[in-house]
Amino acid sequence: MSKTRPAPLPTDTLVGGYRIVRVLASGGFGLVYLARDASGSPVAIKEYLPTALCTRAPGERLPQVRPDRQALYRLGLRGFFEEARALAQIAHPAVVGVQHFFHANDTVYLVMEYLQGASLQDYIVVARERQLRHVLQEGTIRALFDEVLRGLRIVHQHGLLHLDIKPANILITDDDRAVLIDFGAARQALQHEGDYVRPMYTPGFAAPEMYQRGPQGTLGPWTDLYAIGACLYSCMVGYPPPDAPTRQQRERLLGPLARWQGAYSDNLREAVRWCMMLDPASRPQSVYALQRELAREDEDEADPPAPPPWWARWRIRADRPPSHAGAPTSTATPTV
Structure with a gap:
């Protein structure tokens, strides 16, 4: 190396x-x-x-x-x-x-x-540091991921996988767009073909099948949807979920989600659990399937929708995430 x-x-x-x-x-x-x-x-x-x-x-x-x-x-x-x-x-x-x-x-x-703005990760950190009861409100989460899922659905329709979805790769631009950046096709191709390259998946957001070397037959839309579930989890809890190998040894996902009962609707928490099933076949097999599940929101349990654009309210505050240029390059933490 x-x-x-x-x-x-x-x-x-x-x-x-x-x-x-x-x-x-x-x-x-x-x-x-x-x-x-x-x-x-x-x-x-x-x-x-x-x-x-x-x-x-x-x-x-x-x-x-x-x-x-x-x-x-x-x-x-x-x-x-x-x-x-x-x-x-x-x-x-x-x-x-x-x-x-x-x-x-x-x-x-x-x-x-050329994009300028702050990542979803920046917003999560600011909300966490302010010690809000909800890291992000349910209406905020739904508004954001409605936009992200529409984009991801188009990506999958073009035969492309993202393979590195995480809050740091969702940019909230200064013109009020949520944008997926930093696709990982080249990284994934190299990871599965040789020992020179350290794996570049991001623990907590990478599905179990991404830890496997060799043929990539198990990768598909469900792989990106595992990461979407992990992003939803992070928006609710404030931290990434346990990584997939840890979960395979001992399931630690449901406890934190259960603690948020009442703060977030059963529908949203169930969507996270479904996306993050360890078995790829048990997850939603398409973005449309997840969109349809999220559309079943129980309005009596969910927070009121956030006024669009939801991030604009933070831009006028002194503690907003600093704006920076979008730079779609890998910042994933290598795991050996």
Whole structure:
């Protein structure tokens, strides 16, 4: 494994007609830059550059890949490119918009809309620190995930899985959109094909089948829906649920949910339990199935719907999450 992170492209580098301004974020599988197009408009550009498989010297453009890692590098590159091609066909306000993608410098670049805002994780932390009775109100949770599920349903209809849904990858933008960012196809392809790459799933949000190496036949929409259930859990409890291996040894999910009886409707708590079943076949098999279940809300038990947009109320407070640029790159905690 490379001990030194690949150097970013220098400021003012031109790549594919875009001028690099600065690095927005870096992760185990790439870099995200703020750049400007020919008209001067800002865009975010994601560069495939896995630290485990390649290096790049300062001032250089081409990554250096060891011969024994070329096959894995190409495999991840292909997954990244296919992810870009699939995302480019999706136009939905709840899915990060891909404007362009291209090969250059022996890698692939993904040009996305430049988003600014705060992640759902930021909002959960603020609510938790304020010690609210409910971390997020039920009406707030439903309004948010109604939007997210609409976007995820379109993603699945295009034959793409997200594979890294978590509060940190749901961005609440400054123009009041909830947007899914940082898709994980390239990471997942590499994880299942070699030992050079440490698994990049996020404990608590990764379904049990994501911990398995080898054929990916068990991955499907139900894998993303496990993560949706974990996000709902986090919005209610304030913390991630126990990770899947821990739950397989000893179930620790129902206790915290039971303590929230009366604070959240039975319908919402049952939806979380259903999404987070350890057996993939026991979960909802499609986003539509979960949407239909959530539509069965008992209005007598649920909180009143939050006035849209629900996050706008926090933006006028001094303790709101700080706005930052959306940077769709992996920040998942590796688990060995």
